[in-house]
Amino acid sequence: MPKLVFVIITCFLTAGLPLTARLQEKKPEAKSFPMFTASYSLQMPGGDMKTRFGINSTIGGSFIYKHKTGLLFDLSSHYLFGTALKEEASSILDGIKDSDGHIINEHGEFAKVVLSERGFFAGARLGYVIPVLKDNPNSGIIISGGGGLLQHKIRIENDGNNAPQILHDYKKGYDKLTNGFCLTEFVGFVYFGKQHLVNFYAGFEFYQGFTQSRRSYDFNLMGPDLQKRRDYLSGFKVGWIIPVYQRAPDPFYTN
Template sequence: MKKIVFIIIFLSITYFTFGQKLVDSTKTLSLIAHYSFDFPALDMKDRYGNNNGVGAELSYKTSKNVLFALNYTYLFGNNIKIEDSIFKGISTSDGFIIDQNGMYAEVFCYERGFSVIAKAGYQFQLPTKYYSGIQVMGGGGFLQHKIRIENRENVAPQILGDYAKGYDYLRNGPAGYLYVGYVFHANQKIIKFTAGFDCLFAFTQSRRDYLFPIQGPDKGTHFDMIYGFKFG
């Protein structure tokens, strides 16, 4: 997580270095860090609770207010709805895993994932002296998510290494994306703010040959969705 924070800070500094043209210029190039708070829906809500996203976006606006952007978002959360049932086959009647020392193992589950989206759209300028407007964008790309399993001191071999892959429910697949938001850019090179609503939806499939909780592979196709509020 420290590495992710460092990357976001670095990208924010890079954004200032890139700078922006002033309001009297209609073409702009931006590299900016962003944060989102998201809600899962459809098949994804059966497994995860609310999550967070941090990332970076490189965008370009033409003189005709047409937008092009490339976005990367790292997804993370700690609300796993199926946590109590994941290790049912290797747990005691009380729901604990016994480690190699004969003690109750400390096991933690987290949501982890990422998305890469290419998008395009249009900016509707507002009649103000500042470079501001309403942005509407759509696009497509890739979504991946899984359950990250951690065991303190790594003393529970039954959920470590390749065994962990049998419990992590790794899924990924092609994704679509929609965004509606507001952008404010004062007539200074370093002042910019964006806020809006976005929705990411994807057709995902399991990438594990065998999942221990269901005693076999997951061969179905899932319709996953996350939506929420994005700030940058």
Template sequence: MRTYFWLFLLLPLLSTAQEYGEFDLNRGNGILFNVSYAYHSPGGDLGKRFGDHFSVGSGLEFITDKGNWLFGLGMNYYFGNQVAENPILGLLNDQGGIIGNNRGYADIQLRMRGYYLGGHVGKLIPLGFSRNPRSGLRVTASAGLLQHKIRIQDDPLNFVPQLDDQYKKGYDRLSNGLAFTEFIGYQILSTNKLINFFAGVEFTQGFTMSRRAFDFASRQQDTTERVDLNVGFRVGWILPFYVGERASEEIYY
């Protein structure tokens, strides 16, 4: 986290260093493709099921020439190895293990998997210390689908019949539902197109339910209405394509 802190402090300096480029290539309407990486800490019902985790994401958005308005679509894929709930406790023997086909203990691992898919609107707000109108405060709000489950990872050398692919659906606690995500951070679209990235904090609120007809662990259907919270720090790289009167007609290497 200390590295992220110093990076966040250096963002305005990087923006200022790029605003005096010889060629002015970041004007006009634009299409922005991005890839990103984030570290998350869950809360609410999500925090009762999973621990800290990571995500990789990608997105495509349109930025307007006037006002720097942002309209886009994006997806984040969540993954982690901290699982607080153990849905397969009923399969453990007195020694706390699971016997596989070779009559030995199987190494079964639990993982967190999920994704968020949504559309967003937002705005890039230039700050007073920078003369580059395409660098500043990035603020977006998104609505979409949040889904997560407990992945039951097999032992490749010792198969457990009770955890066949069809039976896993009774243990994985697949949940999804409507969710909202807000992002606030700093974004740089440099005037020479060489440095383009963003970094900031995002907040997600998901209103999910179990989508399995039956939960093997509780021996009943799970009808609980969940409130899943997630806070993350995300950094991303942007590949911009501009269309405007002030774009250069030459290609520079």
């Protein structure tokens, strides 16, 4: 009988061991870590820029460091491109077209010429993440601002490079290369998945460029373009994030 009682007590005590040995999840905490991003945005021009271009897109990347306090430091570069040109841009070659609206190449044929928008932005931002998810303090509303260089021009592409009127230095007299200092802001949401697989951000981005022509001569103006421009861009941006953690953000411990 005593032996039976001993066996029952032993079974009762050992039954609780799996409960005390199971993994216990540590409470999530904000962390410091660097990250790389790849992004796409669709933008609408404003100010002086809207008389030259229509809607454009950008693709780019950035290096961001997030501090556990929520502060962000961002270095980024974005390539700007589009095919929607307004009259100011689409008419730049009218002065060298014939009466039917064609440019004649060196073979006496109609030159194939395509105009498009090209540019870039490169700069830095400071920002802050406001945590709004109780179980994910690294994610939340993101607000950032900064500055950099904004540049844009009209790309003149001549198939076969057989129209000397728009080649080499002559092309520079038509492309309206423009750049200058630019302010930028972003408001959106950033999410870091607990398993590191899903990490992204999305939101609205704004640019205010203080630019001017960088060409010494503009054929359409028959002289230099001295206008001080205000070039604005606003749009929606999404990005994929590759965080670089020194350790797993949600470690597990056993008793």
